[in-house]
Amino acid sequence: MNRILLAPDKFKGSLTASQVAARLGRGIRRVDPDREITELPVADGGDGTVDAAVAAGFDRREHTVTGPLGDPVTATVAVRGTTAVIEMAQASGLARSREPYRPMEATSRGTGELLRLVRDAGATDIILGVGGSACTDGGAGLIHALGVKLHDEEGKDIGLGGGELHRIASIDATSTVAEWKNVSITLASDVTNPLLGPTGAATVFGPQKGADDSAIVALEAGLRHYARKVAEYLGVDLSDRKGTGAAGGVGFAAQTFLGARAVSGIDLLLDLVGFTSRLPGTGLVITGEGRLDDQTLHGKAPMGVAQAARASNVPVYAVCGINDLDAAEAEKAGLEAVFPLTELEPDPDRSIATAGPLLERLGENIATYLIEKEKP
Template sequence: MSAGHVLVACDKFKGSLTADEVLAHIEQGLLRADPDREVRTVVVADGGDGTLAAAFSAGFDRVPVTVEGPTGEPVETAYAVKDGTAVVEMADACGLVRLPNRELAPLTASSRGAGQVLAAALEAGVQRIVFGVGGSASTDGGAGLLQALGARLLDAQGNEVAVGGGPLGQLARIDLDDLHPRLRDVQLTLASDVNNPLLGDQGAVAIFAPQKGADAAQQEQLEAALTTFSDLVTAAVGRDDTQRPGAGAAGGVGYAAMAALGADMRPGIELMLDLTGFDAMLPGATLVVTGEGSLDEQTLLGKAPAGVAAAARAQGIPVVAVCGRSLLTAQQAADSGIEQVYALTDLEPDPSVCMRDAGRLLTDLAERVGREHPRG
């Protein structure tokens, strides 16, 4: 076996292959092209669904937790823990993937379940929490998150308001005095690729609520509700964080976490690459293979392949990407540090066949990568 290895660092192919399956098929294809080649693999994620999988793959332990899903139903989720650091994934607790029958609930979906996972990690005594906030189902400003951690959100009669973004319009008072006491002792970092503010034409409602099922009238209701909510939070904490970059992440969870919980924010892919030891696997690599199900303009805004490519390019290591389909031009890919893109649709133009036979096609595609990028 000669010096130099291929490092395969991929996210899932959503709807067809898990990240671990993607890595296995790529490794198989590369070894089919050259059985003596050294291949190393690492799961990567950007803070959305798949964040826990990346942490578990990197040697974190799984701690099961039962919480409320986005519309209140019990959900079996977990957090990952290693050396005093916990990784929490909002998507797995109360994200879009947890909606019963994938039925959107723009006014009533809540972030409460994510707060319950955070509370479990706090009570376990961790010193640092990495909170991946992609893939949320709610637009509640993080109100449910705060309630799960001890905040009281009251209407004019002194009753707790119902969960979800819509009912926040009835808020009259917020009491943050009983927030979980260990929040003062823990470093809380949000992993997100979203830099939007909470309010306005680039805010959580305008940009993301339509994807969560909100029509025009519901968007107007949610914007007014988040304005009421944030005015009361501002009064409680003495600081207006509504326009802070990232406040609009996860339907406003970014805002609540930064304004009320003292969280900071880092690009999700950078944070996850650190946690999974990606940089330590780069020395000696002669090629990095990255990818996800679809390469498109969203990829360029901080998704896993773009982060992997940037880190590898900084070390002078060539990068190619594999994917189900690519909507990027060759120039867009090159500008992001990816010198060549290999798509399943290069082998099979029918998208339904690509989804059905993704594993077989990905192995064949990886064999092509191996033959076109031989050792030394």
């Protein structure tokens, strides 16, 4: 295990994936400076996707676009050649909003503006990470930014946000569909929910975006009306397709109007950063995220890392803030050992506030554990 590959996701609300890897590596080197360590932060399509691409060699570029509540925000994209990586959270994410959230007004428009900007700069292969969004507008803001006409009964543009979807009377996407015909768009997400219904965008994800029961009912009705109008216009209804409920329905708009294909976010990002090419000669992979729980087992970054590493017979450890997996679940996920910060600091609030120093201590403990394990 002389060569270790550090491939964590972010500790949400505390540290970026790059910071997690750096702190962990610092702790390991402090105890075992001869250990060869490579830091390769990862993401699954949400916050940190652009950072992971930049760490893998993409160039970072900044653009000013419309934020989730209509105010201008600065969003970062990653570009290499004709490939661009966009993180929806940068332009239209909850992190760009403010509490109390306004779920009826939040828009995906800024993400559409980013798509247009990178395409106009020469990108023909665009990866769109659709995690962490603030909106439930069915991607209406996104496609409107690309030129799709969404008019009310008076022939005027509808307003921003999911609360306006019920006003759509007509749609015209002729020029937009033609313009994007030769651009490949891949949606990176761990969400397979459809647009509508009890497992749809409004019902499942609305509450975390600030929607109460009445707002969820209104957003669901708006999305249903919108999907019906889209079906009337295009002659096809994709609202039941897996992943159309991602990012408040951006998955629906991107697949319907732009021909986007949805794939596992972590699998795509691992391929993008060349994860498997770094495994030969690696003795151990350490992954992780803020909380290991049931969601981890369904396509989150640590699960993807563990599956890819174990396919090459490389053992995997995990670090986390809190571990809700029992030993059998961790083993099933391909994790040989789990090291939570709560072993060092049981209080969750203090653990979050001091995650950096705690991760260094955890790195020291892992290095000591490895040294003991490798003794003859």
